[in-house]
Amino acid sequence: MCGIVGLLVKTPALRDRLGELMLPMLIGMSERGPESAGLAVFTEPLSGTARKYSIYSGARASSGWDEFEQSARHDLGDAVRLDINANHAVLETTAEPHVVKEWLCHRHAQYHLLSVGKSIDLYKDTGSPREVADRYGFAELSGSHVVGHTRMATETAVTPARAHPFTAGEDFCLVHNGSLSNPYSVRRKLEPLGIAFETDNDTEAACRFLEWRMREGDDLETSLRKGFDELDGFYTFLMGTRDELALVRDAFACKPAIVAENDDYVAISSEFRSLAKLPDVKNAQLFEPKPEEIYVWRK
Amino acid sequence: MAQVTFDLARQPLRELNQYLHQRAGERDLHVRVLNPDGAHSIAAGVDAAMDIDIEGHAGYYAGGMNQHARLTVHGNAGPGVAENMMSGRMHVKGFASVAAGASGNGGLLVIDGDASLRCGISMKGIDIVVAGSVGDFAAFMAQAGVLVVGGDAGDALGDSIYEAVIYVRGRIKSLGADAHEEDMTPRDYEVLGALLDSAGHRYDPRHFRRVASMRTLYHWNADANQEY
Numbered sequence: 001m002c003g004i005v006g007l008l009v010k011t012p013a014l015r016d017r018l019g020e021l022m023l024p025m026l027i028g029m030s031e032r033g034p035e036s037a038g039l040a041v042f043t044e045p046l047s048g049t050a051r052k053y054s055i056y057s058g059a060r061a062s063s064g065w066d067e068f069e070q071s072a073r074h075d076l077g078d079a080v081r082l083d084i085n086a087n088h089a090v091l092e093t094t095a096e097p098h099v100v101k102e103w104l105c106h107r108h109a110q111y112h113l114l115s116v117g118k119s120i121d122l123y124k125d126t127g128s129p130r131e132v133a134d135r136y137g138f139a140e141l142s143g144s145h146v147v148g149h150t151r152m153a154t155e156t157a158v159t160p161a162r163a164h165p166f167t168a169g170e171d172f173c174l175v176h177n178g179s180l181s182n183p184y185s186v187r188r189k190l191e192p193l194g195i196a197f198e199t200d201n202d203t204e205a206a207c208r209f210l211e212w213r214m215r216e217g218d219d220l221e222t223s224l225r226k227g228f229d230e231l232d233g234f235y236t237f238l239m240g241t242r243d244e245l246a247l248v249r250d251a252f253a254c255k256p257a258i259v260a261e262n263d264d265y266v267a268i269s270s271e272f273r274s275l276a277k278l279p280d281v282k283n284a285q286l287f288e289p290k291p292e293e294i295y296v297w298r299k
Numbered sequence: 300m301a302q303v304t305f306d307l308a309r310q311p312l313r314e315l316n317q318y319l320h321q322r323a324g325e326r327d328l329h330v331r332v333l334n335p336d337g338a339h340s341i342a343a344g345v346d347a348a349m350d351i352d353i354e355g356h357a358g359y360y361a362g363g364m365n366q367h368a369r370l371t372v373h374g375n376a377g378p379g380v381a382e383n384m385m386s387g388r389m390h391v392k393g394f395a396s397v398a399a400g401a402s403g404n405g406g407l408l409v410i411d412g413d414a415s416l417r418c419g420i421s422m423k424g425i426d427i428v429v430a431g432s433v434g435d436f437a438a439f440m441a442q443a444g445v446l447v448v449g450g451d452a453g454d455a456l457g458d459s460i461y462e463a464v465i466y467v468r469g470r471i472k473s474l475g476a477d478a479h480e481e482d483m484t485p486r487d488y489e490v491l492g493a494l495l496d497s498a499g500h501r502y503d504p505r506h507f508r509r510v511a512s513m514r515t516l517y518h519w520n521a522d523a524n525q526e527y
Contacts, residue, residue: 251435252416253397253415253416253434254397256377256378256396256397258396271337271358271359271377272336272337272356272358272375272377273336273337273338273339273358274337275337276336276337276356282355286356286375286393287394288394288396288415290434291416291434291435
């Protein structure tokens, strides 16, 4: 079992309150996923050639970031910015992703790259949703949309890397409630194409498959349609891109999902109880997404 | 009639359910549940002919195993509403999620909106009236009771159905294995009319079709080679 939550605010004035609005949704899914939690928040894209890299230090507290920052300035250029938050930091730089990945791998192998993009910031760790939210100050986050997850592991171990969201490519993330039955065959298709996996988690296979399709030129909806044919098992997937939230459920729809929409926001959750504290949700339009239908909301 | 109110924003769900369970056999009691906010198992396991109003949306298994009580959800219901209901009545004013009335033995479940997949799966005597549409696999392995669908039915309606009967007013996307349409008889109009009346839905029984079992799965057929 796991909990998924998503929130896209339509009213620009609500962007500063994105974290505050989302927090009760995430906490409300603690029973479905008490052991790890995470989220990806999408902000205004950086201008020019700058990108953001969410980095996890692996340590429990903040330590070693001074040295990390000096090393980044030395190797990636003076223009780097580091926004530190406990064992997590967002690195802003114009260095290309392959340069940053190589630099991390050779100079700071204990640091884990969580996400890359112009818009995405990603946080995930083990601990209860409340602990993880407090650790990173989720209530203070702002942005246009957010994809969150609370995890109860069924497939692989409870570690920060196996917490959700998973990312692939740039400005793309996916969270999953369910279990895939063919992640290894998907993986065996992708690995010979040069697509590297970081964990043995089933969700990572879905995330990398869909991102690969989009990189090959499919739009999000076409890649999801191919996902229906390729990905076998139980799933409710919620995905975030720079401009969109997307939701799909498998043909049997065993894993729950509910959507609340009004003029101000669209909110998605595994269960209504995590939406219950949203402002004016009683008057929002509520519906249960249908199996094998593709739902996309644009900011 | 005595009236008691529980506010789940202030009182734990367990307090409500313990209160209800301690009133087995009691009559003339009206319980209102405020701020249900999608909590699980609200008023599950009640065994008394009382009235229960759930003033909002319910989560998983609301009214499960109910005996005698008359429950109303003034909102939507989560998965497994009235699951294994034995008797009494459950009325969902909004829509219901998957497996509504699953394994129900008796009583009446009324859903004013749509019901999601697997509505009435393995029903064993419950009657279910869905004013809207039902998702795929409705009445899967349904053994006894009646499912009425005022709207459309999804794929594999009545798959592996036994002696339950389905009446559908709208379109049927596909029938499941061993389910087929049969002619309506005067007795069907009578049963259907009575159910629609008691559910409070004014559909004309003449607009419904009957789906029931072909009974070809009742006995093992070695020649079928697992193809049904």
